[in-house]
Amino acid sequence: MKQWTATGLLLLTFLPKSMAAESLHVVTLEYPPYIESKGSQVSGIAVSLVEEIFNNLEVPVEITILPWARALNYMEIGEVDAIFTIFKTPQREEFAYFSEQVLFRQNISLIRNQDSSVNSNDVEQKRFDGLSLCVVNKVSYGEYIDSKIKSGAFKTIARQNSAEQCALMLSAGRVDLWVSNEFGARSIIARLALQDKLEIMLPPMQTTLSYIAFSKKRQSEELRNRFDVELQKMKQTGRYFELIDTYFSSLTPDKTGM
DSSP: OOOBOSSOGGGGGTSOHHHHTTSEEEEEOOBTTTBEEETTEEESHHHHHHHHHHHHTTOOEEEEEOOHHHHHHHHHHTSSSEEEEEEOOHHHHTTEEEOSSOSEEEEEEEEEETTSOOOHHHHHTTOOTTOEEEEETTOOOOHHHHHHHHHTOSSEEEEESSHHHHHHHHHTTSOSEEEEEHHHHHHHHHHTTOTTTEEEOSSOSEEEEEEEEEETTTOOHHHHHHHHHHHHHHHHHTHHHHHHHHHHHHSOHHHHOO
16 A cells, blocks of 8 residues: 655654654545545645635645555544544544544445446345445444444454555455445546446445544644634535535546446
8 A cells, every 4th residue: 555745654753853844744545536646746635625715724735545444543542633534433432533524425335347237226235244345444434334334234344554455355356345435436447547446335334524523632622622613614604615626527537427
């Protein structure tokens, strides 16, 4: 898994505390089109939003892409300051202050191989027995899908380190379904040129709210509250929606798959 940052997260170990505190260290995962790496740069619609909010708060920030399990671990042990985009669970609330304002509303959808025998009616009726599912390790897909995975509703679960690996497994016929955020799936399918092989199924399984969260071991609720105020202000003025529209209108048809 690629790892990107402006100065390198590992340098934190060797920096004096005064220097390390100059920037807020925020982690995330490769999650196109919300977060993606291009060369040595971290970009994406969620990155643009988070960077603009912290810029308005006059808080310097460094954003690093990590494997999700490692990012969560760093949050829990207090190695980093914040994480996004993250779904809220009781376990995660034990070590993180979640924003009250929603960062994004995300449709969680199932994706199938167009050449497979997966019955859309079975999926729509939520009959998953006999079907294998690919997920990204340690990623929460919202209460409904998480509960189905935990209860053994699927025949087997294939756990990978990235959504791209799930897309490739599905295209190769090694699993029946892949679960993903809808916009993220569209971006990955287009980037891997799998538009003629993979299909995002309707309706979505769940619409889930995603947030930014701050480590309780490194931050107080004060920064979370300031972030909330700025995010709410952006929604009220229309800047939030303008930023989203600008980002998606700048994407080429090849990137969006549309």
